[in-house]
Amino acid sequence: MTESIDTRHGVILYLEDVSVSFSGYKALNNLSLAIDKGELRCLIGPNGAGKTTLMDVITGKTRPDRGSVFLGQDINLLQHDEATIARLGIGRKFQKPSVFPKQTVRDNLALAVQGNRSPWEALWYRPSSVDTDRVASLLETVALDSVAHKLAGGLSHGQKQWLEIGMLLAQEPLLLLIDEPVAGMTQQETERTAQLLQSLVPQRSVVVVEHDMVFVRSIARKVSVLHEGAVLMEGSIDEVQSDSQVREVYLGEAC
Ligand SMILES: Nc1ncnc2c1ncn2[C@@H]1O[C@H](COP(=O)(O)OP(=O)(O)OP(=O)(O)O)[C@@H](O)[C@H]1O
Numbered sequence: 384m385t386e387s388i389d390t391r392h393g394v395i396l397y398l399e400d401v402s403v404s405f406s407g408y409k410a411l412n413n414l415s416l417a418i419d420k421g422e423l424r425c426l427i428g429p430n431g432a433g434k435t436t437l438m439d440v441i442t443g444k445t446r447p448d449r450g451s452v453f454l455g456q457d458i459n460l461l462q463h464d465e466a467t468i469a470r471l472g473i474g475r476k477f478q479k480p481s482v483f484p485k486q487t488v489r490d491n492l493a494l495a496v497q498g499n500r501s502p503w504e505a506l507w508y509r510p511s512s513v514d515t516d517r518v519a520s521l522l523e524t525v526a527l528d529s530v531a532h533k534l535a536g537g538l539s540h541g542q543k544q545w546l547e548i549g550m551l552l553a554q555e556p557l558l559l560l561i562d563e564p565v566a567g568m569t570q571q572e573t574e575r576t577a578q579l580l581q582s583l584v585p586q587r588s589v590v591v592v593e594h595d596m597v598f599v600r601s602i603a604r605k606v607s608v609l610h611e612g613a614v615l616m617e618g619s620i621d622e623v624q625s626d627s628q629v630r631e632v633y634l635g636e637a638c
Pocket of ligand 1: 405409410429430433434437
């Protein structure tokens with residue numbers, strides 16, 4: 384299904400004038416945003432700026448009151464439900480990792496590779512050599528080869544996050560939305576996560592919501608700053624950090 388996304392103009396995701404209200408409060412307010420094919424974009428903004436609502440709109444969890452949301456040139460995401468949007472090639476990773484704790488790392492990835500099999504089909508499923516190769520390749524991508532035999536429940540917090548990223552990659556998304564990937568990680572885990580996310584582009588596009596500015600600096604070429612439901616500014620992390628409006632918005636927060 385993902386092959387049919389038309390990215391000839393270099394854009395994988397396009398939102399225009401999107402507004403979402405909750406009981407009259409505008410969580411998104413005429414927000415427009417374009418993500419290029421193959422880019423790694425960071426979304427920052429103070430609490431309540433609308434970052435989660437934006438992710439919810441892209442993935443079909445929340446319907447906007449107005450505006451348009453396109454995947455590539457011509458797939459109108461507002462016409463699709465969450466499951467279809469996932470199948471179209473948008474993967475989302477929430478902050479809290481959700482892996483199958485009583486399965487090994489390898490089996491978690493194998494289950495993800497099996498994808499949309501029904502429980503009945505999964506029961507009779509035996510991995511093909513292609514699937515086995517894909518699991519091996521995913522283990523390598525997320526650098527969990529050495530713990531492939533371990534139960535996922537026994538992994539460190541960072542390893543669980545990487546495993547879940549691997550499980551998302553099994554679905555072969557073209558666009559990944561990742562919410563606060565380094566929250567709660569050690570310094571070393573944070574550095575490995577930066578390497579992992581950078582390795583995902585340009586074959587895929589990645590949007591990372593993150594509060595940790597040191598981490599953002601280490602991965603982002605372009606940063607979008609959200610404030611009061613709209614994009615306040617976009618630029619390099621240096622441009623963003625030296626912008627007086629952005630500083631004002633973050634007054635009292637680490638920037
Ligand atoms: N379901 C909802 N009902 C009512 N208000 C909501 C709902 N979801 C979000 N909001 C409000 O919309 C605004 C934007 O929230 P959102 O969670 O998108 O911000 P955020 O940038 O993700 O914040 P944070 O960094 O704290 O996660 C907030 O004021 C929030 O209280």
